[in-house]
Amino acid sequence: MFDTKEVHRVANEKNQQNLSSLRGSLSGVDTFYVVDYQGLTAGQLSKLRKDIREKGGQLIVAKNTLINIALQDGGRDFADALKGPSALVLAHEDPAGVAKTLSDAAKANDKGIPAMKGGLVEGNRVDVKVIERLASLGSKQSLQSEFVGVLSSHLSSFVGILEAYKAKLEEGAGAPVDTSSAVADTEAVSAEVLSADAAPDDSAPEATV
Template sequence: MAVTRQKKEEALRELIDRFTRSKTVVFADYRGLDVKSISGLRKQLREKESELKVGKKTLMRLAAKEIGVDEIGSEEMEGSVAAIFSYEDELSGLRILFKFSKENEKLKLLGGIIDGKVVDPNVVQQYAKLPSREELLAKFLGSLNAPLTGFVGVLSNVIGGFVRVVNAYKESFPSAPVAAPVVETLAEPVVEVAPAVESAETTIEEPVAEVTPVVEESAEEVSN
């Protein structure tokens, strides 16, 4: 038992290392393929700095958790699955595997991990159809010697492919319910009213006019 556990731990460490170094990971069901076909696929992948590794689904999940991916694969990932790791170019392994699956129907894509997100087989196919750097460079250089319409056509094809990938990527995630917009009620500004100054109850006395006493003249006439 100790030897078996030790081997599992060693296999898990190797998978964690591959998941950490890989830029993209694609999972596939390889059951039904003969040894010769698998060997040919491995050779093609090695030429593009990619690798095929077969392992148990449970170990794949444990290794993926180490890079922050909690859940991978689907219900179809049972038992042992093939994981294709791309170390140099993000899309090299995807293209090789996609082309191989077209020529060998027994190989079935099960999804993958791109940009740290779990994606379904449809997204993997859309990424695999994107032109490589070499193809883009060749098209660009060729368009320099072509009329302006040719250059616009190249850009349109590239942009169209990118849009299809983005749409497929968005559709791979369940749509979240749209929450009702929250309308914030703006509070009326509070106007600070200065306290009224209480008028002092001071009685203002009317100025008293001085009355000059009237001197009553004597009724008697003053004789000269």
């Protein structure tokens, strides 16, 4: 026969350990998402963990009460979102990339799971629409690649113009032409392109507090 007191003692000790682990994981984190994972198979959940980890994130499954206590310790109340099976997805390095990973996983099954419930982005409470908009931006790596592609196309155009300019002058003068001033102009324009492309996007979504 089970000793109910011993069962409760062990359960309480385990809860305290889990709560301590949650507090440690949340320390210093300013971006996370609360998701519903009910309906995912063990294999799907394992793959989701792996995909999130590759984006520098972490998926945590725990009791809602423990998650809420750990969040409230940091002054964050998500009791309204913590209904039904819930998981915390921490985004340590790439908030947009982690959000996109969750979005892609939901699109991969007919249940739309994991389903977003809400979250915190850069310390601000946000709703599902903001997270979906963030997911549409893609990962940090893809944004960087897109930027490099745009910059490269600009530089290629300038190099082509420079070569054509040099050839035309040499053909007309019959002698080599000093293109140092044109090179300087190209570098100046390239710097302007770099500055413009690196500027923040005013159309980016604002967090809803």
